[in-house]
Amino acid sequence: MNFTQPIPTLCREGDGVVILDQTLLPHRCETRRLDSLESVAAAIRDMQVRGAPLIGATAAFGVAIGLSDDATDARLDAVIAVLAATRPTAVNLHWALARMANRLKPLADASRHEAAWDEAERISREDAETCAAIGHFGVDLLLDLAAKRNGPVRVMTHCNAGWIATLGAGTALAPVYEAHARGVAVQVWVSETRPRNQGLLTEWELRQAGVPHSLICDNAAGILMTQGEVDIVITGADRVALNGDSANKVGTYLKALAARDNGVPFYIAAPLSTVDFNCPDGGAIPIEDRGSEEVYTVLGLNADQAVTRLRLVPADTGTANPAFDVTPARLITGIITEAGVYPPGELAALRPAQ
Numbered sequence: 001m002n003f004t005q006p007i008p009t010l011c012r013e014g015d016g017v018v019i020l021d022q023t024l025l026p027h028r029c030e031t032r033r034l035d036s037l038e039s040v041a042a043a044i045r046d047m048q049v050r051g052a053p054l055i056g057a058t059a060a061f062g063v064a065i066g067l068s069d070d071a072t073d074a075r076l077d078a079v080i081a082v083l084a085a086t087r088p089t090a091v092n093l094h095w096a097l098a099r100m101a102n103r104l105k106p107l108a109d110a111s112r113h114e115a116a117w118d119e120a121e122r123i124s125r126e127d128a129e130t131c132a133a134i135g136h137f138g139v140d141l142l143l144d145l146a147a148k149r150n151g152p153v154r155v156m157t158h159c160n161a162g163w164i165a166t167l168g169a170g171t172a173l174a175p176v177y178e179a180h181a182r183g184v185a186v187q188v189w190v191s192e193t194r195p196r197n198q199g200l201l202t203e204w205e206l207r208q209a210g211v212p213h214s215l216i217c218d219n220a221a222g223i224l225m226t227q228g229e230v231d232i233v234i235t236g237a238d239r240v241a242l243n244g245d246s247a248n249k250v251g252t253y254l255k256a257l258a259a260r261d262n263g264v265p266f267y268i269a270a271p272l273s274t275v276d277f278n279c280p281d282g283g284a285i286p287i288e289d290r291g292s293e294e295v296y297t298v299l300g301l302n303a304d305q306a307v308t309r310l311r312l313v314p315a316d317t318g319t320a321n322p323a324f325d326v327t328p329a330r331l332i333t334g335i336i337t338e339a340g341v342y343p344p345g346e347l348a349a350l351r352p353a354q
């Protein structure tokens, strides 16, 4: 399937990039131009761009933007350090920065700026191809389930791992879009994903694409599985360790536990750029703490249709906000990558040649 993003999540425009600002979605759809290193770093940190593959590609463009006046070794190291410090869990950020450093370091200073743009654009194109391949391999799982059912295949997902988290069709949603394009009936359970409600972004995407879906509260996932309403769970990932343990948006682990208890297959869909071959297991994955405001507030529309942040409790309420959790490999049926679907224990075989 050739998937075209309805609005590009990230594209070059002259000496800067234009992003789809995800902090306003699904309430308002606005783009934003970034043309300084600081604005790119802030966009990643503040989640104007989010989702592991998109974070990586944005950081790559950030390197190009950061080298516009000075492309010495010292500047390159400084630019990479600024971008690397924006978000800790999604390893695609570090993967993209390492790839930029490997490409640029051997070059003369004068060639680096243009080469950085070229490499960032290559990363973006490859991500779109990777999403298509994940869709291609993942759809077979849905076709198998469709063959055993009369009704639609009921897919549960968490957070947003659709087109707005990538440069292509998405990761977890790529097989869904592929099935929909082939005329296979699918129905998606979309969990809201507190505290930031990225599930609302998934709902927005699926609504636009005409894919049948239902928004659920995060806590409804378990009962739907016990009632036999879920055929498969597919989520994305932010970092997959060598042994297959997978970090994804907080709440993923609870879905995997409920899936195992109910005999529902649980898959992670992620590009190989999300696999951290240097990370032995989930215990070594850094988990981002995003502070308390996301927990004690919610964003929505008021009666005048204005985007409004509401405080749920006093601002000094004690909170905890781990943004990700780790699903152990033993709960994961398989990992859908651009190279095929693998049992979590077999990832080591995919380590790229050094």
Ligand code: MRU
Pocket (backbone or CB within 6 Å): 050, 051, 052, 053, 090, 158, 159, 160, 161, 162, 165, 166, 170, 171, 172, 198, 235, 236, 237, 238, 248, 249, 323
């Ligand atoms: O904090 P976010 O919104 O960047 O977290 C995103 C997720 O956890 C996604 O599920 C993951 O990055 C996969 S995106 C294709």
